[in-house]
Amino acid sequence: MNTNEREHVIEVTDLRRVYGGGFEAVRGITFSVGHGEVFALLGTNGAGKTSTVELLEGLAPPAGGRVRILGRDPYRERAAVRPRIGVMLQEGGFPSELTVAETARMWAGCTSGARPTQEALELVGLARRSGVRVKQLSGGEKRRLDLALALLGRPEVLFLDEPTTGLDAEGRQDTWRVVRELRDAGTTVLLTTHYLEEAEGLADRLAMLHEGRIAASGTPAEVTATQPSRISFDLPEGYFLGDLPPLTDLGVTSHETAGRTVRLRTNELQRTATALLLWAQHARVELRGLDVRSASLEEAFLRIAREAAAGTGRTSTDVGTPDDAANRGVTRKTEAAA
Numbered sequence: 001m002n003t004n005e006r007e008h009v010i011e012v013t014d015l016r017r018v019y020g021g022g023f024e025a026v027r028g029i030t031f032s033v034g035h036g037e038v039f040a041l042l043g044t045n046g047a048g049k050t051s052t053v054e055l056l057e058g059l060a061p062p063a064g065g066r067v068r069i070l071g072r073d074p075y076r077e078r079a080a081v082r083p084r085i086g087v088m089l090q091e092g093g094f095p096s097e098l099t100v101a102e103t104a105r106m107w108a109g110c111t112s113g114a115r116p117t118q119e120a121l122e123l124v125g126l127a128r129r130s131g132v133r134v135k136q137l138s139g140g141e142k143r144r145l146d147l148a149l150a151l152l153g154r155p156e157v158l159f160l161d162e163p164t165t166g167l168d169a170e171g172r173q174d175t176w177r178v179v180r181e182l183r184d185a186g187t188t189v190l191l192t193t194h195y196l197e198e199a200e201g202l203a204d205r206l207a208m209l210h211e212g213r214i215a216a217s218g219t220p221a222e223v224t225a226t227q228p229s230r231i232s233f234d235l236p237e238g239y240f241l242g243d244l245p246p247l248t249d250l251g252v253t254s255h256e257t258a259g260r261t262v263r264l265r266t267n268e269l270q271r272t273a274t275a276l277l278l279w280a281q282h283a284r285v286e287l288r289g290l291d292v293r294s295a296s297l298e299e300a301f302l303r304i305a306r307e308a309a310a311g312t313g314r315t316s317t318d319v320g321t322p323d324d325a326a327n328r329g330v331t332r333k334t335e336a337a338a
Protein backbone atom coordinates (compact mmCIF):
# COMPACT_ATOMS: atom_id res chain seq x y z
CA MET A 1 0.00 0.00 0.00
CA ASN A 2 1.46 3.36 -0.95
CA THR A 3 1.27 6.53 1.12
CA ASN A 4 -1.68 7.92 -0.81
CA GLU A 5 -3.72 4.75 -0.24
CA ARG A 6 -3.04 4.92 3.47
CA GLU A 7 -4.21 8.49 3.68
CA HIS A 8 -7.21 8.27 1.39
CA VAL A 9 -8.60 4.84 0.77
CA ILE A 10 -11.71 6.53 -0.60
CA GLU A 11 -11.40 9.96 -2.16
CA VAL A 12 -14.40 11.74 -3.64
CA THR A 13 -14.09 15.19 -5.16
CA ASP A 14 -16.99 17.31 -6.45
CA LEU A 15 -18.79 14.14 -7.53
CA ARG A 16 -21.84 14.38 -9.76
CA ARG A 17 -24.30 11.85 -11.13
CA VAL A 18 -26.93 12.65 -13.71
CA TYR A 19 -29.58 10.15 -14.81
CA GLY A 20 -31.28 9.99 -18.18
CA GLY A 21 -33.63 12.92 -18.56
CA GLY A 22 -31.07 15.19 -16.92
CA PHE A 23 -31.98 14.54 -13.29
CA GLU A 24 -28.97 15.36 -11.12
CA ALA A 25 -29.03 12.89 -8.21
CA VAL A 26 -25.55 13.70 -6.88
CA ARG A 27 -24.72 17.39 -7.02
CA GLY A 28 -21.05 17.86 -6.27
CA ILE A 29 -20.02 16.07 -3.10
CA THR A 30 -16.54 15.85 -1.59
CA PHE A 31 -15.30 13.57 1.16
CA SER A 32 -12.52 11.14 1.92
CA VAL A 33 -12.24 8.04 4.06
CA GLY A 34 -8.99 6.86 5.64
CA HIS A 35 -7.59 3.39 6.12
CA GLY A 36 -9.54 1.41 8.73
CA GLU A 37 -12.27 4.02 9.09
CA VAL A 38 -16.00 3.39 9.13
CA PHE A 39 -17.78 6.16 7.24
CA ALA A 40 -21.59 6.40 7.10
CA LEU A 41 -23.66 8.11 4.43
CA LEU A 42 -27.00 9.16 5.87
CA GLY A 43 -29.86 10.91 4.20
CA THR A 44 -33.53 11.18 3.56
CA ASN A 45 -35.14 8.88 0.97
CA GLY A 46 -33.84 9.76 -2.46
CA ALA A 47 -31.00 11.87 -1.07
CA GLY A 48 -28.50 10.17 -3.37
CA LYS A 49 -26.80 7.61 -1.11
CA THR A 50 -27.12 4.61 -3.43
CA SER A 51 -26.34 6.75 -6.47
CA THR A 52 -23.11 7.81 -4.76
CA VAL A 53 -22.13 4.34 -3.58
CA GLU A 54 -22.63 2.93 -7.07
CA LEU A 55 -20.13 5.45 -8.43
CA LEU A 56 -17.68 4.46 -5.71
CA GLU A 57 -18.12 0.81 -6.66
CA GLY A 58 -17.34 1.65 -10.28
CA LEU A 59 -20.76 0.58 -11.56
CA ALA A 60 -21.18 3.81 -13.55
CA PRO A 61 -18.97 6.74 -14.56
CA PRO A 62 -19.56 10.04 -12.80
CA ALA A 63 -21.09 12.90 -14.77
CA GLY A 64 -18.50 15.13 -13.12
CA GLY A 65 -15.88 15.15 -10.42
CA ARG A 66 -13.57 12.36 -9.38
CA VAL A 67 -13.56 9.11 -7.39
CA ARG A 68 -10.47 7.27 -6.28
CA ILE A 69 -10.57 3.95 -4.45
CA LEU A 70 -7.17 2.81 -3.19
CA GLY A 71 -5.71 5.46 -5.46
CA ARG A 72 -7.44 4.21 -8.61
CA ASP A 73 -10.46 5.08 -10.73
CA PRO A 74 -13.03 2.37 -9.86
CA TYR A 75 -14.80 2.68 -13.24
CA ARG A 76 -11.87 2.94 -15.65
CA GLU A 77 -9.62 0.64 -13.63
CA ARG A 78 -12.33 -1.75 -12.54
CA ALA A 79 -10.24 -4.87 -13.13
CA ALA A 80 -7.63 -3.61 -10.66
CA VAL A 81 -10.05 -2.22 -8.07
CA ARG A 82 -12.82 -4.87 -8.03
CA PRO A 83 -10.77 -7.69 -6.43
CA ARG A 84 -9.88 -5.38 -3.53
CA ILE A 85 -13.40 -4.26 -2.65
CA GLY A 86 -16.40 -6.04 -1.20
CA VAL A 87 -19.91 -4.97 -2.09
CA MET A 88 -23.10 -5.73 -0.19
CA LEU A 89 -26.01 -4.57 -2.28
CA GLN A 90 -29.50 -3.71 -1.01
CA GLU A 91 -30.90 -6.68 -2.94
CA GLY A 92 -28.57 -9.64 -3.36
CA GLY A 93 -30.83 -11.39 -5.89
CA PHE A 94 -29.22 -14.84 -5.75
CA PRO A 95 -30.83 -18.00 -7.21
CA SER A 96 -33.34 -19.04 -4.60
CA GLU A 97 -33.09 -22.79 -5.33
CA LEU A 98 -29.43 -22.99 -4.27
CA THR A 99 -28.50 -23.66 -0.67
CA VAL A 100 -26.54 -21.17 1.39
CA ALA A 101 -23.32 -23.23 0.99
CA GLU A 102 -23.86 -23.65 -2.78
CA THR A 103 -24.43 -19.91 -3.17
CA ALA A 104 -21.28 -19.14 -1.24
CA ARG A 105 -19.25 -21.66 -3.27
CA MET A 106 -20.62 -20.26 -6.54
CA TRP A 107 -19.66 -16.75 -5.44
CA ALA A 108 -16.26 -17.90 -4.22
CA GLY A 109 -15.64 -19.37 -7.68
CA CYS A 110 -15.92 -15.85 -9.12
CA THR A 111 -13.74 -14.30 -6.39
CA SER A 112 -9.96 -14.25 -6.53
CA GLY A 113 -8.24 -15.25 -3.28
CA ALA A 114 -11.54 -16.14 -1.63
CA ARG A 115 -11.51 -17.16 2.02
CA PRO A 116 -13.07 -20.58 2.84
CA THR A 117 -16.83 -20.27 2.39
CA GLN A 118 -17.51 -21.80 5.79
CA GLU A 119 -15.34 -19.12 7.41
CA ALA A 120 -17.35 -16.35 5.73
CA LEU A 121 -20.62 -17.96 6.81
CA GLU A 122 -19.34 -18.32 10.36
CA LEU A 123 -18.37 -14.64 10.45
CA VAL A 124 -22.00 -13.68 9.93
CA GLY A 125 -23.53 -16.48 12.01
CA LEU A 126 -24.95 -18.43 9.07
CA ALA A 127 -22.78 -21.55 9.24
CA ARG A 128 -25.58 -23.59 10.82
CA ARG A 129 -27.85 -22.73 7.89
CA SER A 130 -25.42 -23.95 5.20
CA GLY A 131 -27.78 -26.63 3.88
CA VAL A 132 -30.88 -24.42 3.73
CA ARG A 133 -32.15 -23.13 0.37
CA VAL A 134 -31.90 -19.39 -0.09
CA LYS A 135 -35.66 -19.16 -0.67
CA GLN A 136 -36.22 -20.59 2.81
CA LEU A 137 -34.09 -17.97 4.56
CA SER A 138 -35.72 -15.15 6.47
CA GLY A 139 -35.19 -11.60 5.22
CA GLY A 140 -32.60 -11.04 7.93
CA GLU A 141 -30.75 -14.24 7.06
CA LYS A 142 -30.63 -13.18 3.42
CA ARG A 143 -28.97 -9.93 4.49
CA ARG A 144 -26.40 -11.97 6.44
CA LEU A 145 -25.75 -14.08 3.34
CA ASP A 146 -25.27 -10.89 1.31
CA LEU A 147 -22.71 -9.78 3.89
CA ALA A 148 -20.93 -13.15 3.90
CA LEU A 149 -20.57 -12.99 0.11
CA ALA A 150 -19.20 -9.44 0.31
CA LEU A 151 -16.58 -10.71 2.77
CA LEU A 152 -15.46 -13.70 0.71
CA GLY A 153 -12.68 -11.86 -1.08
CA ARG A 154 -11.16 -10.45 2.15
CA PRO A 155 -11.83 -6.93 0.87
CA GLU A 156 -9.69 -3.96 1.84
CA VAL A 157 -12.68 -1.70 1.26
CA LEU A 158 -16.20 -2.80 2.07
CA PHE A 159 -19.35 -1.09 0.78
CA LEU A 160 -22.48 -1.84 2.77
CA ASP A 161 -25.75 -0.49 1.42
CA GLU A 162 -28.25 -0.53 4.30
CA PRO A 163 -26.66 -3.66 5.81
CA THR A 164 -29.10 -4.10 8.67
CA THR A 165 -32.41 -3.30 7.01
CA GLY A 166 -34.81 -6.11 7.89
CA LEU A 167 -32.64 -7.49 10.69
CA ASP A 168 -33.97 -7.93 14.21
CA ALA A 169 -32.15 -6.30 17.12
CA GLU A 170 -29.88 -9.32 17.63
CA GLY A 171 -29.04 -9.57 13.93
CA ARG A 172 -28.24 -5.89 13.87
CA GLN A 173 -25.91 -6.24 16.85
CA ASP A 174 -24.22 -9.21 15.13
CA THR A 175 -23.64 -7.17 11.98
CA TRP A 176 -22.24 -4.28 14.00
CA ARG A 177 -19.87 -6.69 15.73
CA VAL A 178 -18.66 -8.02 12.37
CA VAL A 179 -18.14 -4.49 11.04
CA ARG A 180 -16.18 -3.50 14.16
CA GLU A 181 -13.99 -6.60 13.90
CA LEU A 182 -13.30 -5.86 10.23
CA ARG A 183 -12.50 -2.25 11.04
CA ASP A 184 -10.15 -3.32 13.83
CA ALA A 185 -8.41 -5.58 11.33
CA GLY A 186 -7.86 -2.57 9.04
CA THR A 187 -10.78 -2.83 6.62
CA THR A 188 -12.17 0.48 5.43
CA VAL A 189 -15.97 0.48 5.50
CA LEU A 190 -18.43 2.79 3.80
CA LEU A 191 -22.03 2.16 4.74
CA THR A 192 -25.38 3.73 4.05
CA THR A 193 -28.06 3.48 6.66
CA HIS A 194 -31.41 4.85 7.76
CA TYR A 195 -30.73 3.82 11.35
CA LEU A 196 -29.24 6.79 13.11
CA GLU A 197 -28.21 4.77 16.15
CA GLU A 198 -26.29 2.55 13.74
CA ALA A 199 -24.31 5.53 12.47
CA GLU A 200 -23.93 6.90 15.98
CA GLY A 201 -22.54 3.62 17.34
CA LEU A 202 -20.55 2.42 14.37
CA ALA A 203 -19.28 5.29 12.26
CA ASP A 204 -16.04 7.13 12.92
CA ARG A 205 -17.33 9.89 10.66
CA LEU A 206 -20.47 10.47 8.66
CA ALA A 207 -22.01 12.71 6.05
CA MET A 208 -25.69 13.61 5.85
CA LEU A 209 -26.91 13.90 2.28
CA HIS A 210 -29.90 15.92 1.22
CA GLU A 211 -30.98 16.20 -2.41
CA GLY A 212 -27.59 15.17 -3.69
CA ARG A 213 -25.55 17.47 -1.48
CA ILE A 214 -23.79 17.05 1.86
CA ALA A 215 -25.79 18.98 4.43
CA ALA A 216 -23.54 18.18 7.40
CA SER A 217 -20.55 16.01 8.16
CA GLY A 218 -18.07 15.13 10.87
CA THR A 219 -17.85 12.62 13.70
CA PRO A 220 -21.24 11.69 15.20
CA ALA A 221 -20.33 13.77 18.27
CA GLU A 222 -19.40 16.75 16.13
CA VAL A 223 -22.65 16.61 14.17
CA THR A 224 -24.80 16.34 17.29
CA ALA A 225 -22.81 19.15 18.93
CA THR A 226 -24.19 21.52 16.28
CA GLN A 227 -27.64 21.10 17.86
CA PRO A 228 -28.70 22.69 21.15
CA SER A 229 -28.57 20.52 24.26
CA ARG A 230 -31.53 20.33 26.65
CA ILE A 231 -31.76 20.98 30.36
CA SER A 232 -34.95 20.58 32.36
CA PHE A 233 -35.71 20.82 36.07
CA ASP A 234 -38.47 21.81 38.49
CA LEU A 235 -38.35 25.30 39.95
CA PRO A 236 -37.86 25.04 43.73
CA GLU A 237 -40.87 25.94 45.92
CA GLY A 238 -41.21 29.70 46.34
CA TYR A 239 -38.98 30.52 43.35
CA PHE A 240 -39.94 31.96 39.99
CA LEU A 241 -38.18 31.96 36.61
CA GLY A 242 -37.07 35.54 37.23
CA ASP A 243 -35.18 34.42 40.33
CA LEU A 244 -32.73 32.47 38.16
CA PRO A 245 -29.70 34.29 36.73
CA PRO A 246 -30.55 35.96 33.37
CA LEU A 247 -30.92 33.00 31.02
CA THR A 248 -29.24 34.69 28.07
CA ASP A 249 -26.17 35.23 30.28
CA LEU A 250 -26.07 31.44 30.77
CA GLY A 251 -25.94 30.68 27.06
CA VAL A 252 -29.62 29.67 26.91
CA THR A 253 -31.03 29.99 23.38
CA SER A 254 -34.68 29.27 24.22
CA HIS A 255 -36.81 28.26 27.17
CA GLU A 256 -40.32 27.18 28.05
CA THR A 257 -42.18 26.39 31.23
CA ALA A 258 -44.92 23.87 31.94
CA GLY A 259 -46.26 24.30 35.46
CA ARG A 260 -43.12 24.38 37.62
CA THR A 261 -41.01 22.53 35.05
CA VAL A 262 -38.48 24.65 33.16
CA ARG A 263 -37.03 23.44 29.86
CA LEU A 264 -33.98 25.19 28.44
CA ARG A 265 -32.02 24.80 25.23
CA THR A 266 -28.38 25.77 25.14
CA ASN A 267 -25.40 25.60 22.84
CA GLU A 268 -23.10 25.75 25.86
CA LEU A 269 -24.20 22.80 27.92
CA GLN A 270 -21.39 22.86 30.46
CA ARG A 271 -21.56 26.61 31.08
CA THR A 272 -25.35 26.63 31.47
CA ALA A 273 -25.48 23.54 33.68
CA THR A 274 -22.62 24.76 35.88
CA ALA A 275 -24.21 28.18 36.36
CA LEU A 276 -27.56 26.64 37.30
CA LEU A 277 -25.99 24.26 39.80
CA LEU A 278 -23.93 27.04 41.35
CA TRP A 279 -27.06 29.16 41.64
CA ALA A 280 -28.92 26.28 43.33
CA GLN A 281 -26.02 25.66 45.71
CA HIS A 282 -25.86 29.34 46.59
CA ALA A 283 -29.64 29.49 47.13
CA ARG A 284 -29.47 26.21 49.12
CA VAL A 285 -32.18 24.63 47.02
CA GLU A 286 -32.44 21.39 45.08
CA LEU A 287 -33.18 21.33 41.33
CA ARG A 288 -35.55 18.37 41.42
CA GLY A 289 -36.00 16.38 38.22
CA LEU A 290 -32.78 17.80 36.80
CA ASP A 291 -32.19 16.29 33.36
CA VAL A 292 -29.23 17.35 31.23
CA ARG A 293 -28.74 15.86 27.79
CA SER A 294 -26.96 16.46 24.51
CA ALA A 295 -28.91 16.36 21.28
CA SER A 296 -29.13 12.92 19.68
CA LEU A 297 -27.98 12.24 16.16
CA GLU A 298 -31.65 11.74 15.30
CA GLU A 299 -32.50 15.25 16.47
CA ALA A 300 -29.57 16.62 14.51
CA PHE A 301 -30.63 14.69 11.43
CA LEU A 302 -34.23 15.86 11.60
CA ARG A 303 -33.28 19.47 12.12
CA ILE A 304 -30.63 19.45 9.38
CA ALA A 305 -33.03 17.78 6.95
CA ARG A 306 -35.71 20.34 7.82
CA GLU A 307 -33.35 23.24 7.34
CA ALA A 308 -32.02 21.85 4.09
CA ALA A 309 -35.56 21.26 2.82
CA ALA A 310 -36.45 24.83 3.74
CA GLY A 311 -33.72 25.93 1.36
CA THR A 312 -31.21 27.24 3.86
CA GLY A 313 -28.57 24.71 2.79
CA ARG A 314 -25.47 26.04 1.11
CA THR A 315 -24.11 24.35 -1.94
CA SER A 316 -20.42 23.86 -1.19
CA THR A 317 -19.29 20.57 0.30
CA ASP A 318 -16.25 19.51 2.21
CA VAL A 319 -15.40 16.82 4.67
CA GLY A 320 -12.09 16.82 6.51
CA THR A 321 -9.79 13.88 5.92
CA PRO A 322 -9.02 11.61 8.87
CA ASP A 323 -5.55 13.09 8.98
CA ASP A 324 -6.87 16.61 9.30
CA ALA A 325 -6.80 16.24 13.06
CA ALA A 326 -6.77 19.97 13.59
CA ASN A 327 -9.60 20.40 11.18
CA ARG A 328 -11.95 17.71 12.43
CA GLY A 329 -14.74 20.05 13.42
CA VAL A 330 -18.04 19.28 11.87
CA THR A 331 -18.72 20.91 8.55
CA ARG A 332 -22.25 22.26 8.67
CA LYS A 333 -23.73 23.27 5.38
CA THR A 334 -26.83 24.78 6.82
CA GLU A 335 -27.27 28.00 8.68
CA ALA A 336 -27.62 27.60 12.43
CA ALA A 337 -31.25 27.69 13.47
CA ALA A 338 -32.40 29.38 16.61
Ligand SMILES: Nc1ncnc2c1ncn2[C@@H]1O[C@H](COP(=O)(O)OP(=O)(O)OP(=O)(O)O)[C@@H](O)[C@H]1O
Binds near residue numbers: 048050
Ligand atom coordinates in the same frame (compact mmCIF):
# COMPACT_ATOMS: atom_id res chain seq x y z
N1 LIG B 1 -31.98 4.89 -12.63
C1 LIG B 1 -32.48 6.06 -12.26
N2 LIG B 1 -33.01 6.92 -13.14
C2 LIG B 1 -33.51 8.13 -12.77
N3 LIG B 1 -33.52 8.56 -11.49
C3 LIG B 1 -33.00 7.75 -10.56
C4 LIG B 1 -32.45 6.46 -10.87
N4 LIG B 1 -32.02 5.90 -9.73
C5 LIG B 1 -32.28 6.79 -8.74
N5 LIG B 1 -32.86 7.89 -9.25
C6 LIG B 1 -33.27 9.07 -8.48
O1 LIG B 1 -32.11 9.63 -7.90
C7 LIG B 1 -32.40 10.13 -6.61
C8 LIG B 1 -31.45 9.50 -5.61
O2 LIG B 1 -31.75 8.13 -5.52
P1 LIG B 1 -30.89 7.14 -4.59
O3 LIG B 1 -31.44 5.77 -4.80
O4 LIG B 1 -29.46 7.38 -4.83
O5 LIG B 1 -31.29 7.71 -3.15
P2 LIG B 1 -31.04 7.06 -1.72
O6 LIG B 1 -30.50 8.15 -0.87
O7 LIG B 1 -30.22 5.83 -1.84
O8 LIG B 1 -32.52 6.74 -1.31
P3 LIG B 1 -33.14 5.61 -0.34
O9 LIG B 1 -32.75 6.00 1.05
O10 LIG B 1 -34.59 5.78 -0.55
O11 LIG B 1 -32.60 4.28 -0.76
C9 LIG B 1 -33.87 9.82 -6.34
O12 LIG B 1 -34.62 10.97 -6.62
C10 LIG B 1 -34.18 8.72 -7.33
O13 LIG B 1 -35.52 8.76 -7.73
